Amino acid sequence: MNVAEYLVKKLKNNGVNHAFGIPGGVIIDFLYALDKEDGIYPHLSYHEQCSAFEANGYSQAEHGLACAYATRGPGFTNLVTGIADAYADSLPVVFITAHAGNSSQNKQRFEQEQEMNTVDIVKNITKYAAVVENEYEAEKIINKAFQAALSGRKGPVLLDFCSSIWKKEIDISEHINECKFKKNTINYDSVYEMLKEAHKPVVLIGDGIRQAGVEIQLSKIINKTNIPVLSSRGSQDSGRLFDNYYGYIGSHGLRYSNYIFSEADLVIALGNRMAFPLNSESYKKALENKKIIRIEYDRREIQRSILNTYTIKNDLRSFVEEFNFKINCSSNWTDLCCLVKNKLMFCDCNSTVDFLCQIFKEYKDSDFVMDVGNNEFWASKAYELSGVKARTYYSKSFGALGCSLAKSIGIFYKNKKHIVCVTGDQGFQLNIQELQFISREKIPVLIFIINNKISGMIKDREKREGYAVHTTYNTGYSSPDFKLIAAAYDIGYVKASSFNDLKDIPDNKPFIIDFCADSQLTLEPSLPRGRKMYDMVPELDKYILDDIRH
Amino acid sequence: MNVAEYLVKKLKNNGVNHAFGIPGGVIIDFLYALDKEDGIYPHLSYHEQCSAFEANGYSQAEHGLACAYATRGPGFTNLVTGIADAYADSLPVVFITAHAGNSSQNKQRFEQEQEMNTVDIVKNITKYAAVVENEYEAEKIINKAFQAALSGRKGPVLLDFCSSIWKKEIDISEHINECKFKKNTINYDSVYEMLKEAHKPVVLIGDGIRQAGVEIQLSKIINKTNIPVLSSRGSQDSGRLFDNYYGYIGSHGLRYSNYIFSEADLVIALGNRMAFPLNSESYKKALENKKIIRIEYDRREIQRSILNTYTIKNDLRSFVEEFNFKINCSSNWTDLCCLVKNKLMFCDCNSTVDFLCQIFKEYKDSDFVMDVGNNEFWASKAYELSGVKARTYYSKSFGALGCSLAKSIGIFYKNKKHIVCVTGDQGFQLNIQELQFISREKIPVLIFIINNKISGMIKDREKREGYAVHTTYNTGYSSPDFKLIAAAYDIGYVKASSFNDLKDIPDNKPFIIDFCADSQLTLEPSLPRGRKMYDMVPELDKYILDDIRH
Structure with a gap:
């Protein structure tokens, strides 16, 4: 068994059946090994940032192991946002990259073209990061990385392989036994x-x-x-x-x-x-x-x-x-x-929340994936109102704008269920290229764009400041024609203002609902600095609070 | 003068008239200061990765200072690829980010939502990186950063400001004089x-x-x-x-x-x-x-x-x-x-090189911006053949796939000239969202997609290996309909197989040429490992070399 094959088997044995990435010269032998092994499948992304988000989604679905890979240099750096996201949300994702030179420790500015000290860049946003320079240490380092990812408070790891060792044969020593759970008894x-x-x-x-x-x-x-x-x-x-x-x-x-x-x-x-x-x-x-x-x-x-x-x-x-x-x-x-x-319960509703609530009730058996921004807060509120029990997925601590399309893909490969992906018109644009993955594989995801034609969360703040830059059409923010975007990616599309506009939406392939949201809506309620936690704005009618207090 | 205003004036005084970024809560006071100052203009990107590439292009145009800004967390991490690109190509770019907490040195996993130790992540890919925690040290750190970016072998710097100090007034001490050049005489x-x-x-x-x-x-x-x-x-x-x-x-x-x-x-x-x-x-x-x-x-x-x-x-x-x-x-x-x-001279030509050569001759007064992959090598060859004297722009050392659209934008803001942007169908997809910037501002860029429907550079390698994954339609790689993409972004488009297909292409606004390239073309000539530098493959007819040798 060679190093690439060992790594692939190790991934499969730990529940990774799908991995995400973009080929590159130094990583290709690993990709071939993935492709040749039954029961684990590589998938092509259109930006390594999304390979990472796809793996994060896959991991988040069951808090199990996931894998994304990238080539050296920009391939690697494109993973960084996703690595930080996995770290913040404690997702055990193995990020694989590779290099050709022996330069990972060098001090020159890129002695070997494209190559850099990868470990230094991610060491504070991973549980473990290591360069694997020779085949003799490969097994030990791989085991250490998997152990780190899956034990204690979980989190991502990075392994950066020297490309010349992928095909080197290694003797496999006995497998490290899985950590058995050991109950820790203390006095309460x-x-x-x-x-x-x-x-x-x-x-x-x-x-x-x-x-x-x-x-x-x-x-x-x-x-x-x-x-x-x-x-x-x-x-x-x-x-x-x-x-x-x-x-x-x-x-x-x-x-x-x-x-x-x-x-x-x-x-x-x-x-x-x-x-x-x-x-x-x-x-x-x-x-x-x-x-x-x-x-x-x-x-x-x-x-x-x-x-x-x-x-x-x-x-x-x-x-x-x-x-x-x-x-x-x-x-x-x-x-x-x-x-x-x-x-x-019914305070702080608005037309967007109401619409989303109906969507959630309609798709109660789907998984719900939210992007970042006002849209996710409206979705949270709508979910509460809907009473459904579906899984919800957020970029919880890191708030990575534009992650939802790719996360939906990863979650689909784990759960194999229909997905409702809630996003905003700005976040949707950030990684719009990933529609090609969704289209290519006909991932059954209903992309619900809350299209209010503004950069909402910042605009809310700007309202308070009385000054606006880059948040509305007049101040420099705009979007493409999403109907034509959908057509370009061969994805179904409907523009909707109300629930009645939705008919015959397939649930076995991707589809975009471009929801014309009211651009005047702000994120409510909110808790301005210094106020008591329940004393949110906008302020409620006095009689409601009085009712509660007595 | 407050900290934000000082930073803006410092940028302007060092030749930065345009800056690129996406608003965010912690950075917004800096953005407002940029917007309020005459003679320096902020521009909205659609992914911070492209804000960085835009700044890199702006810098590369005259090897002068440039600026990109991003909010904390994913905003910052999205810059990393561009920072590495600037470092590799010695571009003096000031990257500005900000944070709300006092957590940049903390050891918890994201004590403050979204925040991390930024300096640790970029310290090996910048000439200088620092957190600015209070207004008293702001001037000194800003000056140090600018000095580092512009002196010696140039390169990027990162400044991560505590958002609470943007509006703090500071006393400006005398400006640090610009380093005067001092000739260093030695014995030759x-x-x-x-x-x-x-x-x-x-x-x-x-x-x-x-x-x-x-x-x-x-x-x-x-x-x-x-x-x-x-x-x-x-x-x-x-x-x-x-x-x-x-x-x-x-x-x-x-x-x-x-x-x-x-x-x-x-x-x-x-x-x-x-x-x-x-x-x-x-x-x-x-x-x-x-x-x-x-x-x-x-x-x-x-x-x-x-x-x-x-x-x-x-x-x-x-x-x-x-x-x-x-x-x-x-x-x-x-x-x-x-x-x-x-x-x-005329060895190693092919239909793509010939076409590009004609394009370059036609647009000899434009700037030429290349992406990464086989397309850039064909463009280099075509440029040699064309004999034109236009500027060429590459991601020289880092080879950041998908950088060319954003770089074109940055270069345009410096040179204010028509641009020919050469890219491939895979690289084009990576940051396709940035077409919205190009469309919004009607940047006069002729986007020439060498569309061979394959992931070319990897496919070349696969040919040698006899195994293919994710490089062709049959092995999992595909593209959207670029004609509809162009329409979605309201950009002119033509599909072309030969130079005769090109008529009435405007040079005062963006336009896409979707060139149907021969997918069988490989990157020639190349230098396989171990051969003499001039002994490239494919091998030349013996009589040609004999002619040269005698």
Whole structure:
């Protein structure tokens, strides 16, 4: 077995059946090995940035391993945004690149054409990055990389191979056994004490519950209690597993979720790293009146000090298996949560949210992939309203504009389901070339462009500043004719102003809905600096809040 | 004056009249300052990768300062390919980004949403990179960065501003005076000795002669001698200034250029760093029979040991001003160079080269911008044949596929001339979104797509391997309908098989020529590993070489 073949088998044995990339001279032997092996398939992208996003989507679908590859130089640098995205969202993706020279450690400016010190560039945005210069060390380094990607808090790795070793034969030593899960038992007495004293507890979930594989188990346990559950916006689909789910908090969170979070006197953060802007007055105030229990095992995260927070150093799975959620949740508290939700549920809707809500109900069995910008926030709200239980996918922490088309592709190859991809007219343009992949493979994705003809999120800010550059047609922003774009890529298209405009949309091939959205809509509600978390703008009628408070 | 205003004035005072980027929350105050200042204009791109390429093109036009800006996170990482391209080609580009948190030095995985240690990522692909955290240090750091970009061997710099300081007032101390050029006098006696002994000398020029600003001066001096001049491929347009120019050398160089280089007994490398694969047998052999004089002042380059090379540690401008090129070039040698060129000039032509040659002659007053791949090599050959003196632009050392559309935009804003942009059907797709910029601003660029419906350079390699993946329609590569793409972007279009198909092509707005190229054409000639530099394949008829040798 040669190095390329070994790497391919290793990927396949770890659940990678599809990999994404663009050929190049130094990487081609790896591509051939991928192509020759049954059960794992390479796919051609049209920009390496999208190869990375495709792999990220593939990984995010089951928080399992994924792979993207690129040639040296610009091939490699084109991966960087996707690598950072995978790192931020803890996605175990193996990025493969290669080089011809022996120059990865050199100090000249590109001694070998196109080549550079790849490891230096990505070392702070990967869990592990290494150059593989000879076949003798290949197995060891590959194993180390896979282990790093999949263990602890998951994340991407980069392996940069010397192209001359791809075809070198290697002796394979015994496989490193997969890490068996080992439950870590600790004493939770002080936590039980805190629970006993709490009157208004909530559980705050995040992406970590899916990453730890405890999503179902946890929801079954929690559903036996009455404790209200909140989530980060990115985990709203996990929220749906919980009977007492009350939405997502945040600066653009739901009013009732923010209200419930503010009022709570105990927060149990599970798989949620509480990535609030901790220096902001709003969050400081919200944390002042409560105790917080967080379960965390990322050493660096533990170092982050959060007000009133008691940290349990353990992995989430051990915690869920060991902890006894005997919570006395008073009906006063749960009734209040219910009331607040009912009162505020239909605030902050708009024509775009309504339309999206209908789309989501119609495609409730699909996967929903969101891009970045106002569109994703409207989609989150619409999802809440829709009540469907579909999976949602976001670029959660990194917010990589233009990632959604490519992510949809990757997710499709994992889940083999119809996809609804929600994007904006600016984000859609960023990686528009990837429509060729979607068209070529007839990926069944319904691309829903919220086309308000503006760069919305920035325009919202500009409104406050009273000055505008590059956000509207008059200030320099514009889009091509999406109908002709669809035709150029041989993809079905309809321009729609209302749900009635949608007829005969196929769900077995790609299709674009170009939704004429109201360009006056802004992102509401929002939490201006310094205000209390539930005191979002626009301000509600006084009687609604009075109703809640009494 | 506040920090943003100071930075804008500093850019303008250093010759930057146009900057490129995409707005984002943390960068917007800088964008406003750009927009408010007369004589410097921000321009909206559709992917930050292209903002960078646009700035690189702007810089390359006169080797002067340029600027691209991006928001934090993915905005920043999207610049990385362009930053590396600027570094490889020694382009003084100021890349501006910003952040909101104080987290640039933190060790958590994205403590502040989207933010990371930017300096760590680019420190090996910039001349200087720094975070600017407070207004007191802003002036000093900005000056240091500009100085680094523009001095010595030029190159890009990155400044990552804390967004809260953009509007902070600063006292401006006296401006740092521009570095005055100071001639460095050294003794060239040993070089004169080497010249005296030489019978077959050549001058080998590179991009450095333009960077050092000695292009015209040097050509006037050299033109008084009979010494033959060769160049790197990227500097073929500089070559045109020299009466005795004999083309560009390299693995895909011209046969006669490689022959003349091989035969020479003395090479004077001026502004050419001899970036050959030095370990390759072909180049080793070529260097064995000769002496080389190189003028170099990049410390790291000087450390590169090149066979038979005598290094003069000086800057090129001092050398050109001081050195006395009293060269006795025997007519035997110059006659041989002439003969070889005449015999081999029309080898290796093909239908694509012929067509391009006609295009170049037709647009001899335009700037020519090439993409990456087989298309650029055919364009180089066509340029040689055409005899025109237009400027040529390549991504010289980094070979960033898909850069040409954006580079054309940047070059246009500097030179305000019609542009011919040569690209391939794969490279064209990579950043196809930037057509919207071209369309929006009606940039007069003739986009010449060499559409052979294959991924050519890789296919050439695959032919040798006898295995193909992702390079042809049957193996997974395809393109959209470029005619509809042109229509979607409101750009004129014609499909052409011959020069006769071209009529009424406007030169005051963008236009696409979709040239149906022969997909069977390969990149010829080439220099397989280990062969002598002039012994390229396909092999020539024996009688041609015999003619030359006797």
